[in-house]
Amino acid sequence: MSRQHAAWLLLAPAAVVLGVFFLLPVAGAFALSLTDYDLYALADVHNLRFVALNNYWALLHRPLFWAALGHTVYFVAVGVPLSMLVSLCAALLLHSPLARCKSLFRTLLFAPVVTTVVAVAVVWRYLFNTKYGLVNEVLASAGIHPIDWLGEPHWAMPAIILFAVWKNFGYNMIILLAGLQAIPAELYEAARIDGASAWRQFRHITLPMLAPTLLMVGILTVCGYFQLFAEPYVITEGGPLQSTVSVLYLMYDEGFTWWNLGSASAIAFLLFVIMFAVTELMLRIGRKEAGT
């Protein structure tokens, strides 16, 4: 058998799976979003009508869509910087020559990442309980009054953000730690000889050298956080007063509770476009910064 044939043979199974079960549906998503696919069409496909961009138009006039987008953007805009900050601090601590038992600490700090999001979300739902929850217990010991984390529309999203930071910071910590280890030690030595303080070393060596890694980690985290779904589904069920309904939560509800698959597809597609635009913007800004 020629090399060309062998290559096609080895590629075929993966190509079929990705083509039929990924590329075809992605292309189909846009087509679906231009139809009024609903429960009637699900029963009999002849009820299906082409409605052009009507689904998008209707969405843009729907307060709940804007609310869901607002909640998601809030989650991304606060959650991503906070997660990155915690990841960076953890990585810096682990990288410090003064730290002991590094691999043990690395494992312990990383552990939340591999846990099942639904299971630990259930745990945190109880930790956030107003009366019996240990989060309020800890706050009480600092003299802070109990917060109705999951019952107050203002506090539900911060609670979900805290949970997400706890669950995810270990992932970026590992990548940033590898980035820190790749910075040549001579740079720091030279700076020490010049008498630069620890802060100046961080500001003028660590941060610029780590910038490409930070940018990549930031983009990956933004993409991940835009896909907020399981956390509100388990912790708050979208409440209270729909204050934690995310875009994907709305898509799931629209598609699989109400069977408005056409409109749900439009939501999915809009989210995709927004994610693409935001990551593209981050890349542009990142490149510009690197250029100056």
Added chain:
Amino acid sequence: MTPRLAKALINGLLIGGAIVALFPMLWMVSVSLMQPGEASNLPPPLLPAQATLHNYRELFLRAGMGRYWLNSLLVSSATTVLSLAFNLMAGYAFAKLRFAGRDALFKGVVGMLAVPAQVAMLPLFLLLKPMGLVNHYGGVIVPALASAFGIFLVRQYARGIPDELLEAARIDGAGELRIFVRIVLPLLKPIMVTLSIYTFLTAWNDFMWPLIVLTGQDHYTLPLGLASLAREHATDTELMMAGSVVTVVPVLLLFLALQRYYLEGLLLGSVKG
């Protein structure tokens, strides 16, 4: 700051961080061993007055957790084994075999990494329905049989195989498939372990797609069973914690046993930027 103070500060912060990271899981285990209702005492107790396995018995005998557990094991294992084969074959072909359109095709695979899976979910549901794969284990397994990430990971690793080795085998008259099985696969063992543990954990923890495609309780995986239990039994803290323990502990143990491979894969996969 004196070095001793700095050392105490850094290690103290690490210990504090580790406590925050681990506390919810330790609390989960502790509460799962409490009597029903015990966690709702004031002040909330940290340890059970008398440890009991009552909640676990309840979970498996009445709440059907055994079935969910086996479903999860079946779906995750099948996905891992089959997708490993598909991704290894494709990743190796991209790395080492020359064929028309290779670079363009690989660019396409990398492009797929940027598309969130949720975009495909609604049409995928409509596609699987006439195939009889909705509310069927296959509905979860089949779409996961190949992944752009898996192919990418294998390709990155397989590029390290020296061409001379493959050429020598070809001169000796070995066929391409024989080379793949006899020479390439043994060299790919480390990445096989990495990809297996990664795929297994992802499949075990996956929530949104199984929630959509598995419509009946009989086929529920652990996260689905747990989420639906949490909606019905919201006040049974102890029972829910036992459910979380049963869900989380297998993946935590797997990670602890194979963490070197997992973390290597994480770094290898993240250099794509």
